Amino acid sequence: MAIVFQKPSTLTDAPMHYCPGCTHGIVHRLVAQALEELGVEGKAVGVASVGCSVMCYDYFTCDMVQAPHGRAQAVATGLKRARPDNVIFTYQGDGDLAAIGTAETVHAATRGENITVIFINNAIYGMTGGQMAPTSLPGQITQTTPYGRDTNTAGYPVRVCEMLSTLSGVAFAQRVTVDNVKNVNIARKAIKKAFQNQIEGKGYSIVEVLSTCPTNWGLSPVEALKWLEDNMIPYYPLGVYKDVEEGVKK
Amino acid sequence: MKNLNILFAGFGGQGVLFAGKVVAYAALIANKQLSWLPSYGPEMRGGTANCSVCVSDEAIGSPLVTNPNVLIAMNLPSFDKFINAVEPGGVVIVDSSLIDKKVERDDVTVYYVPSSSLAEENGLSGLSNMILVGKLFQEVCTQGDCAFCDSDILDQAVQKCIPARKAQMLDFNRKAIQIGAQQ
Amino acid sequence: MKVLMKGNEALAEAAIRAGCHHFFGYPITPQTELAAYMSKRMPQVNGTYLQAESEIAAINMVLGASSAGVRAMTSSSSPGVSLKGEGISYMAGSDLPAVIINVQRGGPGLGGIQPSQADYWQATKATGHGDFQILVFAPSTVQEMVDLISHAFDTADKYRMPAMILADGMLGQMMEPVELPEEGSANLPEKEWAAKGHGGKRAHNIINSLYLTPEKLEQLVKERFERYETVKRNEQMAEEYLTEDADVVLVAYGASSRVARSAVNKAREKGLKVGLVRPITLWPFPTDALNRAASHAKNFLVVEMSMGQMVDDVKLAIDCKVPVHFYGRTGGMIPTPADVLAQIEALL
Known part of the structure; x- marks a missing residue:
């Protein structure tokens, strides 16, 4: 019988702990698939961040390092500077990358660190139970914005790809989502390109993936996808924000 | 040798630390124990600058000279601050062109050297x-x-302290040292 | 051949010669020359010098480089070391070796920039959160800074734990003659646990400090503390100076031990029986040397550039067998040998 679909060899057999309808599983698969297709699993080192995906070190078969909250790109910088021939990636959520780790993100980007950053934006802190994230939308109800995010007091959401694309060190920045088959295919290509760029020495590459958190949004998985399409995509337009063909390294 | 605890004291920009470095290198070349400790502060130029240099046959204890047996006073505030801290029997060398006071103690040996004026007169600005x-x-x-070296070692020390890109300064430094020795 | 070097520069050169080719820093006084020296030297040895965006980023770059199996180092001064506490805790929890240098200045807060020893508690008790210890070495001369750096890297690798060199502004800024080890003389151990890519030859390595099952976390912490017991047995270092017949034994480390040594010499000139125990490792604390001195001394006098942070450790080490007194200055003030001598004379 022909095999038409199977788990990439770069994912372990450990059962994932993610909630039903969470899109982490899809993105894990896309990352693992990129490592497999590019044949770099043996020299890949992933950096897990603090958040729901903290235990992704149990799911990827490559070597893994778990970083302090917000510091994944500093840790990745240390790894890459120590082992320039290895393929180094971070896997971070919005609280980690765009709140507590903003400085590390901006400076890894502006240095043009030759790393791959996978950024999960689901507009909420998942692991701690649904608090406001730097990317929570205006008016969005969370545990810590019970009356909706008031931009007068809580400020505005951070648009990461737009912000980083102004930096000269960034070779590639694309925002994708995984709400349907077509978009999953776009995301798959973007993630592979972000790794390919690193292999070719092009510099900092980030893929922002708009994701769902049905549990903390208080929605069913299907409703969550609809909420993402109706609310997040208009605020966070999909597309390529930066793509420097020749790379940023001289 | 008897332990030598020198305090150079003046303003930043007067070459206080450099003067201390020459003594430190001479002690290194003479194979003595030594320490060189600068004061440091937020001012890059113009603030108070001190330098403690200890030379001994034994391991140096505290490298911070609070009671020098040799004080090199390069401006009035430093003279006022440290003149009474000098150990009895010690030596004080005063830049008498910048410090118009006389030492009132009679238990120390004082040399008045108008070094700033001499430097100007001899075309040795800054030396x-x-x-x-x-x-x-x-x-x-x-x-x-307290003797620990000879003039050959001093000359080697000066050569060590002047970086290659400032090699043209070597002879000016030698001349300044010679003028000082004759005072 | 001996050369004249500032303590900060000697630490940097000695680290490179100990095989550390990855340095991550952030500017702060009075450790400034160390990072500047690294920025000049690292390119010459094909190493990495990186000025990070913060002390937090710098220590986490060290965490990353150490995870990759190379010798890595960062340096800072007191306020900056507070920021590194997070990374140090994670490294301890992940069994990662590294060397952290603290060229101490006055605190708390922004404090001052003059020499101080007010980070003793931080270094030995609470560099960060959680149940852990780090190795703490306290050099007192520029030569000892050189010697302890390679020892710190070796010991950190041996026990897979972070090590700190606890220096201060005086030691960092002063010049003394030093003899440096040969370049390339470092013995770099193979690190099979490192995350450097498994190459398809082994299961994946995971560098991690997260254990959500309390039984598992307790077990790992206990295993780590068993290792600490071995460290305590085997790695204590102290200098005992004129202690054999001493009635008064001074206890001081680092810069204040230089002052204490001068005071001991002055006391001996006066015929007073005074000695000095100088801890070289602050953790593990040199209890053996202190107990030898306590067996015959009538009084201990701890001398520090702090409000007496080491006093309790001395009392515990000797089980309060003899009275332990304290003399110190703080805020960047340095005690004088004459001050210490006056304290000694008051005890006799």
């Missing part, structure tokens, strides 16, 4: 410090209880 170093080596480092 007042080395005129004082010349006097220091003449009176203390090469003769007496």
Whole structure:
């Protein structure tokens, strides 16, 4: 019988702990698939961040390092500077990358660190139970914005790809989502390109993936996808924000 | 040798630390124990600058000289601050062109050297410090209880302290030392 | 051949010669010359010098480089070391070796920039959160800074734990003659646990400090503390200076031990029986040397550039067998040998 679909060899057999309808599983698969297709699993080192995906070190078969909250790109910088021939990636959520780790993100980007950053934006802190994230939308109800995010007091959401694309060190920045088959295919290509760029020495590459958190949004998985399409995509337009063909390294 | 605890004291920009470095290198070349400790502060130029240099046959204890047996006073505030801290029997070398006071103590040996004026008169602008170093080596480092080297070693030390890109300064420094030694 | 070097520069050169080719820093006084020296030297040895965006980023770059199996180092001064506490805790929890240098200045807060020893508690008790210890070495001369750096890297690798060199502004800024080890003389151990890519030859390595099952976390912490017991047995270092017949034994480390040594010499000139125990490792604390001195001394006098942070450790080490007194200055003030001598004379 022909095999038409199977788990990439770069994912372990450990059962994932993610909630039903969470899109982490899809993105894990896309990352693992990129490592497999590019044949770099043996020299890949992933950096897990603090958040729901903290235990992704149990799911990827490559070597893994778990970083302090917000510091994944500093840790990745240390790894890459120590082992320039290895393929180094971070896997971070919005609280980690765009709140507590903003400085590390901006400076890894502006240095043009030759790393791959996978950024999960689901507009909420998942692991701690649904608090406001730097990317929570205006008016969005969370545990810590019970009356909706008031931009007068809580400020505005951070648009990461737009912000980083102004930096000269960034070779590639694309925002994708995984709400349907077509978009999953776009995301798959973007993630592979972000790794390919690193292999070719092009510099900092980030893929922002708009994701769902049905549990903390208080929605069913299907409703969550609809909420993402109706609310997040208009605020966070999909597309390529930066793509420097020749790379940023001289 | 008797332990030598020198305090150079003046303003930043007078070459206080450099003068101390020449003594430190001379002690290194003479195979003595030594320490060189600068004061440091937020001011890059113009603030108070001190430098403690200890030279001994034994391991150096505290490298911070609070009671010097040799004080090189390069401006009035430093003179006022440290003159009474000098150990009885010690030596004080004063830039008398910047400090118009006389030492009132009679238990120390004082040399008045108008080093800033001498530097200007001899076309050695900025080398007042080395005129004082010349006097220091003449009176203390090469003769007496605290002697630890000779003038050859001093010359080697000066060569060590002047970076290659400033090699043209070597002869000016030598001249300044010579003028100091003759005072 | 001996050369004249500032303590900060000697630490940097000695680290490179100990095989550390990855340095991550952030500017702060009075450790400034160390990072500047690294920025000049690292390119010459094909190493990495990186000025990070913060002390937090710098220590986490060290965490990353150490995870990759190379010798890595960062340096800072007191306020900056507070920021590194997070990374140090994670490294301890992940069994990662590294060397952290603290060229101490006055605190708390922004404090001052003059020499101080007010980070003793931080270094030995609470560099960060959680149940852990780090190795703490306290050099007192520029030569000892050189010697302890390679020892710190070796010991950190041996026990897979972070090590700190606890220096201060005086030691960092002063010049003394030093003899440096040969370049390339470092013995770099193979690190099979490192995350450097498995190359398809082994299961994946995971560098991690997260254990959500309390039984598992307790077990790992206990295993780590068993290792600490071995460290305590085997790695204590102290200098005992004129202690054999001493009635008064001074206890001081680092810069204040230099002052204490001068005071001991002055006391001996006066015929007073005074000695000095100088801890070289602050953790593990040199209890053996202190107990030898306590067996015959009538009084201990701890001398520090702090409000007496080491006093309790001395009392515990000797089980309060003899009275332990304290003399110190703080805020960047340095005690004088004459001050210490006056304290000694008051005890006799």
